[in-house]
Amino acid sequence: MFEQSRTMYSSNIAFTGLPPNHGLRAKEVDQYTRIMGDIQALFRSRLQIQILLALADGTKTLSQLRDITGSSSQALIPKIRKLESSNFMAISDYEYHLTPVGKILTKKIKDIILFKSVTKKHNTFWDQHYSEAIPEDFFVNLGELYNSDIILDTNVDIFNVYFNFLRMIQDSKEIYILSPISSPAHTDAVLKRIREGVYVETLIGKDLIGQILQSPHFDKIHELASHTTSKIFILDEMPRLGLTVTDKQISLGLYKSDGVTYDTTTDLFSADPAAVAWGQKLYQYYKSNAVEFTL
Structure with a gap:
């Protein structure tokens, strides 16, 4: 009897082909279906999103909201009432502010906007490289890299990426490098800064150090x-x-989309404090799993 039940159970599993976490995913889909109207109503409204974003950095009067959104009071007030009824914002002493729930919601909205903005701004960089190498906890905060530029080697400047690296470390007091490849030219440049008293840390793989x-x-x-x-x-x-990250700048390089060949001709570069902080945290993430090399 037990064997028969087990056979029937196994055949049901084979028939459905459902993964172990199917129930969890189905639950999330059901949750979205139940609140889909609320989500769509919020994101369809340009003014509601603009109001929330305007309040993210502090209280605002109706006059200030008019100036920021470029809309009239007549257009703003119905949207404000909707956000108030949803407990996303409130008014006190003639100034509007986000509620605790509104603050969390607005942060999530800002994260989505920044993430979409940076992937759209540098879509070729992300599409043509192995972005899966970036840990998920850092990839979700990719919006921190919005104020960045893509540095490329070109036919008229085949050392553009390298010279940008030189300028970057020359203007730094601390340098942290995660290097998947070995380059004598880069090593010479780093040694020069070390001899000048600049603090440098380098993370490399066990296989590479052996070579x-x-x-x-x-x-x-x-x-x-x-x-x-x-x-x-x-x-x-x-x-x-x-990755090269200093006290002032960050330079991020990725493998090509095949995940096999490191692309030495393209780097994402930024001097924005948010991007630098992102890079410093990423470096520390990898350093926490490394051991110091001694001769």
């Missing part, structure tokens, strides 16, 4: 590791991305 120790460039690695203002950390498994 370097067998190469003619071992003396440079020896010098990197011997300076008091320089440290090398080793990762068991190197992520498929490159």
Whole structure:
């Protein structure tokens, strides 16, 4: 009897082909279906979103909301009433402000806007590279990289990315590098800054350090590791991305979309404090899984 029941149960699993978390996903779909009208009504309204975003950095009067949105009081007031009835905003002493629920909602909206904006602004960069290498917790905050530029090597400037790297480290007091490749030219530039007293940390993979120790460039690695203002950390498994982040700037490089070849000809660069903070956290994320290299 038990064998028969088990056979029937197994055949049902094979028939449905449902993954173990199917119930959870179905529940989320059901939840969306129940509140779909509210979500669509909110995002269809340009004014409602603009009002929430305007209040994100502090209280505003009706006059200020008119100036920010470019709309009349007659157009604004019905939207304000709708947001008030949804407990997203309130008024006190003739000034509007977000409620606790409204603050959380507005932060989520800002995250969506920034994420969509940065992926659209640099769509070619993300489409042509292995962006899956960026950990999910950092990818969801990709909007922090909005104020950035794509630096490319071109036919008339084949060292554009490299020279940008030189300018970047020359203007820095601290340098943190995560490098999936070995480049004598980059190493020489970093050594120059170390000799000038700049603090440098380098994260490299176990396989790469093994290759370097067998190469003619071992003396440079020896010098990197011997300076008091320089440290090398080793990762068991190197992520498929490159990162240079300083106290002022960030440069992010990715593998090509095949996930096999590192693209040395293209970097995302930014001096925006939000982008720099994002890069510093990403570096620390990988450093937490590394061990210091000693000769």
